[in-house]
Amino acid sequence: MQVLFGLMLAILLGALEQSIVAVVLPDIALQLNGFDDMAWVISAYLVASTVVTPIYGKLSDVLGRRAVLSFSIILFTLASVFCAMATSMPMLILARILQGLGGGGLISVSQATIGDVVPLRERGRYQGYVSGVWAVASMAGPVIGGYLAHWLTWRWIFWINLPLALIALIVVRRALRHLPVSGRRHRIDYPGALLFGGGLTGLLVFLTRLGQGHSPLEVESIGLLLAGVLGLAIFVWQERRAVDPVIPLDLLAVPTVAICCTTLFICFFQLIAMSVLLPLRFQVVGGAPADIAALRLVPLTLAIPFGAFISGRMMSWTGRYKPLQLAGSVVAPIAIVGLAFVPVHDVMPSLLVMVVLGLSLGLQFPSGLVATQNAVPQQQMGIATALTAFSRLLGGAVGVAVLTTVLIALLRHSGVAMSAGHAGEDVLMSMFRRALGGADQADAAAVRAAAEQAFRTLFLLSAAVSLISPFLVMRLKEVALRGSPAEAAKAAAAAAE
Structure with missing residues (x-):
């Protein structure tokens, strides 16, 4: 539990920084005079952390989890200080790149470390906790960032990392000091x-x-x-x-690894995109203020770790992962279609659909990771785990980019996005201002109607992408988890004969 506490803190830091700045971007851009570049405050971190994640996995296999994870935490912490002290937008973006270079190792190396210290028959339960922390941090980031910026300043979304990172570093250094390092010589590519x-x-x-x-x-x-x-x-x-x-290319030729990485990519394509698009829909179409829009995500935020917890427990009891992945992948597109047609002002139906979506995504997170770890030898645990983390990060980055691009195209095609906005504003900022400004009620109503139709089309497109997952999971060949109760029963029967 001491090891798990330190690793979950590290994962919390890495996941939180992906979304915590989303709500306060306008404040940051206003203070640093950088509206043109404000989107890069999020993108710089996502791109940097995604790129280095597989590299961290390989290095942890070579140099040991303790050394690589410690380096990642230290780099992340120093970069957080630079972010908090930034005096211009280019300086903040550069610091966010450095923060992403550190953050890319926090999640992948932590999850690989759990693979080293927890047997497979129990790993689903612990990975369920970890997946829950990751999902909660990703979805709760905008809420936390909004309240820190409101009561203190936006710089505290970075200062808050220092005590958490220090505790994580101390715990990781102490708890992992006896973890073995690979004895064979390596040549780093x-x-x-x-x-x-x-x-x-x-x-x-x-x-x-x-x-x-x-x-x-x-x-x-x-x-x-x-x-x-x-x-x-x-x-x-x-x-x-x-x-x-x-990245050993033969690892991607393993069907279980390829299928699980693809399904995790699609899961986080949905998760990160929904964490950005749903609050935007609540504000533009529903007229909700930023804090209320963020709070309306709570059902989805809480359902994801609960689904991950159920998935982990079921894997520990049954030694199986395919039924969990299949159930989650079938339900997710149905829930997203529900989001498309549930009116934004109907709170209870919207809450129910978000809970179902959260449960379906949560079922897939730990089951996909444990299935991947079960399909590779121990010496490739780090890089295999890193590939799953890379797939998640890549899915989030691609999901936000692709769906935002489609949303902008739909809004422009609607004909209400043609009027000029303020200097430095993009299409979404202009639409947001016009929908909530209240200066012209007819214009605001037209913008909201066009935005509602655009979001509906976008959710249907997102659901179509999710339909890929169940077809892939049905092709997955399930192998009983090593050390699972089912395997133990077979071994006992064989010994009795």
């Missing part, structure tokens, strides 16, 4: 790491620019896309010839 980081950064920045309203035909966008594709193509060639590759 530095060219592969640089190619992977550079190529993926190009693609993620390209998607992020689309989500901010830039045209894919701009010279900068085309250059980023080509550079990203070329970098990843060379990375694949490098990994096939490397003695000790950063």
Whole structure:
């Protein structure tokens, strides 16, 4: 439990920073005079943490979990200080990049460490706790950020990391001091790491620019896309010839690993996108203030860890993971369709649908991770766990970018987004101001009606993406968890014979 406490603190730090700044972005942009660049305060962290996550997994297999996790916490803490002291938007964005480089190791290495210290038959239960912490932090981040900024200043969303990180570092250093380090010699594939980081950064920045309203035909966008594709193509060639590759490509050829990483990608595509789009819908369409919009996410926030807890317990009892993944993947698209057609002002039906969605997502988080860990040998535990964390982060980054891009396109197509906004405002900010400004009631009503139709179309598109998961899970070949009660019973029967 001491180990778990430190690891959950580390995961809390990494997940919280992905969303805690969302609500206070306008305040930050106003104080630092950077409306044009404010979206990068979130994107910089997401891109940086996503890129380095698999690299941290590989390094933890080579150098040991304790050393790599300690480095990650220290880098994250120093970057948090730089964020809190930022005096300009470029300085804050640079500090957020450094924070993401540290935060990328917090989640993946912590989850790999649980794989080292907890047997598989109990791992589902503990991974359920961890998945719950991750999900709650991701969804509660905007609420916490809003209240810190309201009662103190926006800088406290970064200062609050210092005591938490210090406690996590002390606990991790003490609790993991006896954890063994791989005894075999390794050659770290530095060219592969640089190619992977550079190529993926190009693609993620390209998607992020689309989500901010830039045209894919701009010279900068085309250059980023080509550079990203070329970098990843060379990375694949490098990994096939490397003695000790950063990401063993044969690992992705394992059907269980490939399917679980894909389903986790889709889960977090939905989770992070909903954490951004639902509050926006509550405000623009429903007219709710920011704090009420954030609080209306609480049912979804609480249902996710409860679903993860149920999933972990069921895996511990039965040694099976496929039924849990299948149930969650079937229910999730149905719940998202429900969100599309439940009126935003109907609080109780909306609450019920969010609870169902949260439970369905929660069922899939620990079951997908434990299934992946069960399919690989112990010496590849770190990189396999990192691949699942990478899939989640990538799903969140792609989900926000793609769905925001579609939302902007739908709003522009509606015809109500054509009037000029304030200097430095993008389409979403302009629509937000017009819907809540109240200066022209007819214009506000037209904006809300167009926004409601756009959100409905967006949720239906999101549900269509979720339909991929059940078809993949049905192809999953289930193997009883190592050390599970089912396996123990078989062993006992064999011994009796």
